[in-house]
Amino acid sequence: MSKDFIPGLVKGMATTARQMMSPTHTAEYPDVAPELPARSRGVIALVESNCTSCMLCARECPDWCIHIDSHKEEVPPANEGGRARQRNVLDRFAIDYSLCMYCGICVEVCPFDALFWSPQFEYAETDIRDLLHEKERLGQWVADVPAPPQLDPAAAEAPEVTAANKPTRGGNRPPRPSREPDSRGEAR
Amino acid sequence: MTGLDLAFATTGLITAAAAALAVTTRHVVHSALWLVVTLLGLAGCYLVLGAELVALVQVLVYVGAVVVLVIVALMLTRAPIGPRAEHTTGPAHRVLAACVGAGTGGLVAAVLLPTAARTPVRPGGSEELARQIFSTWVWPFELLSLLLLAALVGAFAVAGLTTSQEGTR
Amino acid sequence: MSLLEISLRSLAALAAVLVLPLVAGQAEHKVMAHMQGRLGPMYAGGFHGWAQLVADGVKFVQKEDITPAAADRSVFRLAPAVALIPYVIAIALLPIHPGLAAAEVPGSVLLVLAVIGVGVLGTLMAGWASANKYALVGGMRSAAQLLAYELPLVLSVASVAMAAGTLSLAGVVEAWTPWWLVWQLPGAIVFLIAATAELQRVPFDAPIADSEVVMGPWTEYTGLRFAFFMLAEYAGMVVMGLLFGILWLGGWQGPFAEQLGWLWTLLKGALIVLLIIWIRVSWPRMREDQLQRLAWTVLVPLALAQLALTAIGVVVTT
Structure with a gap:
């Protein structure tokens, strides 16, 4: 028996007693909603009006869980004598969550901000076939998408802004105010 | 025959029957468990005779410690569940054992029976018991x-x- | 004593054995949970899961009662009863209030110890009759442990009986004075340790250590028979707690003992039960050789020294 035996036992009892007096860590989940961190990956929501049916998400998806059907529609010319244009109309956008592995590549790759991560995670089903969700259901989740977190005021500027603000070779152009829409940059 | 006599006879019979089973059963551990019943019956006999301290010490020491020791010893052996052929004995052994048992029984009976007269049972309370143990x-x-x-x-x-x-x- | 009184007293003892262990078990659930930063049961019964153990009982009743094919059937089936019934008798013997115990017998101190000694046989029977190697190993550990701790337990109780000059629990309480708390302290510590070992609770739970021998002697038990073993464990905790309160803490003695004596007894018992739970949460399990060394080299000499001290005290004061 070492000399630390009795102090060790007393210390153990003191630790448990202190823990009993302090608040518990239990998450009472179904009764109390959990506090999820920002950017939680719960489910992928679709803003239908932003989607151009470009198919980038469906092609990039590693396990081919996105189904897109669309057709082209003739848009009459806006001005007299103009050329009629075509646009894509989305017929079907479905994500099979029994296949989805939540990699988020589709959200990253979407050029038109049509896909977002929603923190909603309570969409379990009793049948695996019911996990194929159509665009109506995907659209409902948009309401849960949190606003993007504020930029850190001390953060470095985005590379595009830095490039635009770089003085020209003559050095006589005044620097533009940062973080404002840049018409040349957008057109590029 | 009073109720006390009846109780004594009953506990005595239970004790004797359990003792017989303890030596005749072929399950080793059953034998130990029948020994428990025997010892408890014996404690009951003491209790009926008014010696509650002896009865309690009997239970405490024999059932609580000695039988537990016996069971530990049995568990250390390869005590099987169910009857085992090795534990049976041949007819010669049985006759011999019966002779030894009968001889011992007869000897004890020969010594005890002549002294058996109707004597009133002395109350064996703890004070009396203590006085006896620590004097005589x-x-x-x-x-x-x-x-x-x-x-x-x-x-x-x-x-x-x-x-x-x-x-x- | 009329038949009605006898049946009433038996019913009271049975009710105590059915209710008090559940209270102790629920206390263990909640205290253990909070000591580990959890909440414990919260749903059954509505308010903080007070009916969790009742719900557990209902679950146990519904389960299938399995007897292994290779088991020694009669012994296997009898074992839970052998484990539980002695505690019913023991609880009936404990005096709760001045002049109030379910059964009053002259040598109740010895009788309580004797029936507890019988109760441990249930574990051994279960360990041997299950035809399971874990049960057998658990049974062997259990037997070795019970053998070692029975002696200090009895010796420490003998010291109190000697100090009180009686073998009756009620007599011990009447003879109790506050300075026993100092005079009988070594014996009290020995009793507490030996009682924890007798109950096979942490840190002496090697016989039923679930990380080593599954559940020891209880491995093969299901349903109601398993529940009886659990009930016996918690009933044992209640009996040991109350016994400690009665022998070393003065039972019903306290302010307004005439009216509130029962409350004092229960409070003192609850204190010890809480201490046993607290120890369970805080300390690691002891190894088999450590158990034996503690019993034979520390507890037995300590109990003998206490016995000598008590003898000196009794001789000097009388």
Whole structure:
């Protein structure tokens, strides 16, 4: 028996007693909603009006869980004598969550901000076939998408802004105010 | 025949029956468990005779400690569940055992029966028992404990001898 | 004593054995949970899961009662009863209030110890009759442990009985004075340790250590028979707690003992039960050789020294 035996036992009892007096860590989940961190990956929501049916998400998806059907529609010319244009109309956008592995590549790759991560995670089903969700259901989740977190005021500027603000070779152009829409940059 | 007589007869019969089962059963552990019943029955007999202290000590020491020791010893052996052929004995052994048992029984009966007269049972309360143990019977009691101590030391010596021999080997 | 009184007293003892262990078990659930930063049961019964153990009982009743094919059937089936019934008798013997115990017998101190000694046989029977190697190993550990701790337990109780000059629990309480708390302290510590070992609770739970021998002697038990073993464990905790309160803490003695004696007894018992739970949460399990060394080299000498101290005290004061 070492000399630390009795102090060790007393210390153990003191630790448990202190823990009993302090608040518990239990998450009472179904009764109390959990506090999820920002950017939680719960489910992928679709803003239908932003989607151009470009198919980038469906092609990039590693396990081919996105189904897109669309057709082209003739848009009459806006001005007299103009050329009629075509646009894509989305017929079907479905994500099979029994296949989805939540990699988020589709959200990253979407050029038109049509896909977002929603923190909603309570969409379990009793049948695996019911996990194929159509665009109506995907659209409902948009309401849960949190606003993007504020930029850190001390953060470095985005590379595009830095490039635009770089003085020209003559050095006589005044620097533009940062973080404002840049018409040349957008057109590029 | 009073109720007390009846109770004594009942506990006595239970004790005798359990004792018989303890020596005749072929399950080793059942034998130990029947021994428990026997000892409890014996405690019941003491209780009926008014010696509750003896009865309680009987339960405490024999059931609580001695039988537990027996069961530990049985568990250390390869005690099987169910009857085992090795534990049965041949007819010669049985006759011999019966002869020894009958002889011992007869001897005890021959000594005890002539003295058996209708004597009133003395109340064996704890005070009376203590007075008896610490006055009349104190020397036999101490002698007995000395004997047990000697046996214990002997057992230690034997155990120590065997281990030291193994060590030198 | 009329038949009605006898049946009433038996019913009271049975009710105590059915209710008090559940209270102790629920206390263990909640205290253990909070000591580990959890909440414990919260749903059953509505308010903080007070009916969790009742719900557990209902679950146990519904389960299938399995007897292994290779088991020694009669012994296997009898074992839970052998484990539980002695505690019913023991609880009936404990005096709760001045002049109030379910059964009053002259040598109740010895009788309580004797029936507890019988109760441990249930574990051994279960360990052997299950025809399971874990049960057998658990049974062997259990037997070795019970054998070692029975002696200090009895010796420490003998010291109190000697100090009180009686073998009756009620007599011990009447003879109790506050300075026993100092005079009988070593014996009290020995009793507490030995009682924890006798109950096979942490840190002496090697016989039923679930990380080593599954559940020891209880491995093969299901349903109601398993529940009886659990009930016996918690009933044992209650009996040991109350016994400690009665022998060393003065039982019903306290302010307004005439009216509130029962409350004092229960409070003192609850204190010890809480201490046993607290120990369970805080300390690691002891190894088999450590158990034996503690019993034979520390507890037995300590109990003998206490016995000598008590003898000196009794001789000097009388």
